Amino acid sequence: MNTSSSDGHRTERRRTRTPDAYRLVRTGPQRVDPVVLDAAQRAVVEHTGGPLLVLAGPGTGKTTTLVEAVAARVEAGADPARILILTFSRKAAVELRDRTALRLGGARAPQATTFHSFCYGLVRSHQDADLFADPLRLLSGPEQDVMVRTLLEGQRRIRSIHWPDDLRAALTTRGFADEVRAVLARARELGLGPHELSDFASRTGRPDWKAAAAFLAEYLDVLDLQGTLDYAELLHRAVLLAERTPAMSSLYDAVYVDEYQDTDASQLRLLRALAGPAGRLTAFGDPDQSIYAFRGADINNILDFETSFPGARVRALTVSRRSSAGLLAATRQLTSRMPMPRLPAAAVRAHRALASTREGGRAEVYTYPTAGAELDNIADILRRAHLEDGVPWQDMAVLVRAGGRTLPQMRRALIAAGVPAETDGTDIPLRHEPAVAPLLTALRTLALAGPDTPLAPAEPGAGAEAEAGA
Incomplete structure (x- = not known):
């Protein structure tokens, strides 16, 4: 008697000595048959030499093409351990890992991971055991916010860093802390340390950036003392390791990147170090979907792909299986106004002239006064x-x-x-969250009132009314 589980594995229930007893036997995943690819997808799958940029719009089968390209390499004899797939979210990494494993059947699947997870493993493997007895810990966003605000509050009291007078009153505000965090992140993404940022501030006449450089030095010292890293510093250290370790350029025979338009300056340097002189990189991206500039993503990474990776070729997937013809026509009116310089004109035209397998559909635009x-x-x-x-x-x-x-x-x-x-x-x-916001408001009110402020006694029946109102 057979049953199936949610992860694609079959579970067999086999009778043992007694009629009422069973034992579960986990079998391997069933092999998924190759999908039928169009001509543009087959050209990407069959590409094996030199760097390749694939312009992949929404619904063009980008993930399927990536999985098939990886499967083709493995079936041709490539070692799965020497194939690396990088993406940006854990959910996408899990999906790529599962789909690749199912496509390859019982064969070993290549590593599919996020940029940050790969960088953490790289930094962890080179961690100095004499300096750090415990593994480095990554700071969450809220933890980093608390650390930055605590350091700024200390600087306001003791004036350890000479912030400009017009900014000193804002040191304890959340908005200023967010701005400082952004400066720290962008500096490390660009490979700037405290000294480089200070020199740049002096050349441009920016006393606020010079103070930020001094803050960055103090902030990095605190990170080292605590044995922690934020995400920008993690990427920065991983890039330095990759660039200073010659063996990294020969570690992988093929590197695949999903959502390449979301990469920043640090990730570009990491990919150049991993790809090596041979340029063993295949990147999938869509410059029309570059929306994370506020997080440091640089659209120039995809526009300058041929410059960053000499000898690169650019191809486009040309069939959309998700969007209807009407929706594609509407989006084309917008994308046609977005210049895409430095990319081959033929590839750009093919990328934006998507053919749809679905008819119909419409897009309507409304404007409102408020x-x-x-x-x-x-x-x-x-x-x-x-x-x-x-x-x-x-x-x-x-x-x-x-x-x-x-x-x-x-x-x-x-x-x-x-x-x-x-x-x-x-x-x-x-x-x-509706259940949290009132609690935070009450706690904020108590904090402003002070610890010695007596609380007003509740009137009879007030508790029941309050509960009913909630």
Whole structure:
């Protein structure tokens, strides 16, 4: 008797000595048959020499092409341990790892990981055991925020760093701490240390950046004392190791990168060190989807691919299986206004002239005088689609630009209009959760009032009314 599990493995229940007893035998995953590829995808899969940039728009089968390219190398005799797949999120890495493993059947799958996970393993493997008895620990975003604000508060009190007078009053504000964190991250992404940042500040006449350079030196000292790293420093140290270790350039026979348009300056240097002179790199990306400049992503990495990796070729996937012809026509009106210099004109034309396997579809544009009017009309459009056209709620989606600020307002507006709304919990900061925000407000009020302020006694029945109101 056979059963199947969610990860694609079969579990067999076999009778043993007694009729009521079974033992579970886990068998290997069943091999997934190769998919049918179009001509553009086959050209990418069959490419084996020199660096390659694949312009892959939405729904063009980018992940499928990447998996098939890896499978083709392994089936041709390549060692899976010498193939590396890099992406940006844990979810994407797990998906690539699982799909590659299923495609290869019982064969060993190559390493598929995020940039940060790969860099952590690299730094950890070269960690000086005499200096660091324990593994280096990565700081979370909130932990880094607390550290930066604590250091700024100390500098405000003892004036250990000479911040400009017009900035000193802002040292303890959250906004200033966020700006300092951004400066630290961008400096390390560009490979700048305290001395380089200070020299640059002197040449440009920026006393605020000179103070930031002194802060960076103190911040790095604290990280070393605590045995911790933030994400920008992790990448910076991994890049230095890769560039100073000649063997890194021959460690992998092939390196694949997903979402290449999201790479920053540090990640480009890392890839150049891993690819080596032979340029064993295949990068998939879409410059039209470059939206993470605020995180340090540099669109010039994809535009200057041929310069960064001499001898590189550029190809485009040309068939979209996800978007309808109407939607592609609408997006083409926008992308045609976005110049893509320094890339081959033929590849750019092929990339933007996608053919669709789905007919129909339309895109409508609305403008509103106020944010409130926009929310009300979005709710009205969704209600009409459900009540008049019979569209199920689960087939609708609302995309917002700034999740932290917009999602809570959008959710309230939809629920108030009778539209059921589900939001991804990872998109809403904890401080904005309905159950957490009132608690934080109460704690903030108590902190401002001081420890000696007596709390007003609750009136009879107030607790029940408050509970009912909540």
